[in-house]
Amino acid sequence: KQEVTQIPAALSVPEGENLVLNCSFTDSAIYNLQWFRQDPGKGLTSLLLIQSSQREQTSGRLNASLDKSSGRSTLYIAASQPGDSATYLCALAAGNKLTFGGGTRVLVKP
Amino acid sequence: DTGVSQNPRHKITKRGQNVTFRCDPISEHNRLYWYRQTLGQGPEFLTYFQNEAQLEKSRLLSDRFSAERPKGSFSTLEIQRTEQGDSAMYLCASSLSSGGETQYFGPGTRLLVL
Numbered sequence: 001k002q003e004v005t006q007i008p009a010a011l012s013v014p015e016g017e018n019l020v021l022n023c024s025f026t027d028s029a030i031y032n033l034q035w036f037r038q039d040p041g042k043g044l045t046s047l048l049l050i051q052s053s054q055r056e057q058t059s060g061r062l063n064a065s066l067d068k069s070s071g072r073s074t075l076y077i078a079a080s081q082p083g084d085s086a087t088y089l090c091a092l093a094a095g096n097k098l099t100f101g102g103g104t105r106v107l108v109k110p
Numbered sequence: 111d112t113g114v115s116q117n118p119r120h121k122i123t124k125r126g127q128n129v130t131f132r133c134d135p136i137s138e139h140n141r142l143y144w145y146r147q148t149l150g151q152g153p154e155f156l157t158y159f160q161n162e163a164q165l166e167k168s169r170l171l172s173d174r175f176s177a178e179r180p181k182g183s184f185s186t187l188e189i190q191r192t193e194q195g196d197s198a199m200y201l202c203a204s205s206l207s208s209g210g211e212t213q214y215f216g217p218g219t220r221l222l223v224l
Contacts, residue, residue: 004152034212043114043201044153044215089152096166097143098203098213100152 002027004092006101014109019077021104023090028068031093035064035075038087038103047088048075080108114216116202122222123192130188131219135204142185143203143213144177146170153201159185192223 003026013019023033032051036044048057048064050073056065061078077084087105091098115134123129135142140161145153156175157167161182171177174192179185189196199220203213 036215041220043116043217044203046212046214049212091152093213096141096158097155097168098145098153099155102150102152 002030002092002094002099004090004099004101006088006090006104008104009102010105010107012107012109013080015080015082017080017108019075019080019084019106019108021075021077021088021090021106023073023075023101025071025073025092025099027092027094028071029094030068031095033064033066033073034091034093034098035062035073036089036091038089040087044089080106082108082110084108114202114204114214116200116216116219118219119217120220120222122224124224125194126191128188128190129192129221130186131200131202131221132184132186133202133216134184135202136214137183139204139206139214140182141205141207141211142179143205144185144187145201145203147199147201147218148197156187189221192221194223197221197223 005024034049035047050057050066063076087103089103091100117132143158144156147153159179174190177187199218201218203215205211205213
């Protein structure tokens with residue numbers, strides 16, 4: 001059974017600092033890995049999707065890496081802004097469903 | 111297309127009542143998923159449809175839960191005889207196909223069972 005862990009559960013940084021969010025998983029037999037953002041009381045917004053054959057994906061200030069051999073993915077957010085405050089979730093696709101981590105709650109202080 | 115929509119956005123009910131939620135996926139998407147999310151946790155998979163066929167159900171989906179997608183477009187999730195433990199956010203997602211495709215999520219329906 002796939003288990004996905006995100007540590008830390010919460011993170012607070014001053015504006016302008018780079019954010020590094022970690023995701024670890026136990027089963028490397030995956031189709032892809034997605035990073036999502038969730039604002040309080042809202043649904044999920046897809047940020048990046050990394051296919052199993054890829055090592056990283058980039059979109060603007062966001063960069064996500066995938067290392068299946070070590071069971072890890074990292075989401076980097078450069079030059080953080082207060083608007084980046086949210087919960088970030090990683091999810092692994094294997095078969096017909098996503099398995100999510102518990103999320104990292106991020107607060108970017110002005 | 112404006113994305114995945116869900117109705118209602120919020121539902122408060124008394125224990126023992128039945129509730130029904132609706133999800134309208136992105137129009138060209140043939141796959142539809144239901145997830146449940148409790149406070150402070152990541153979403154957990156409940157079930158998914160390929161067109162109108164329900165192809166997988168989680169053990170979380172007890173006998174009190176039933177989902178349908180009668181014409182391969184919108185879907186409904188019904189919970190019978192609600193319990194306080196059913197209080198959660200119910201999320202719907204859709205995608206073009208399985209495996210390498212991004213799942214797009216709706217805003218969710220927040221259920222509170224009193």
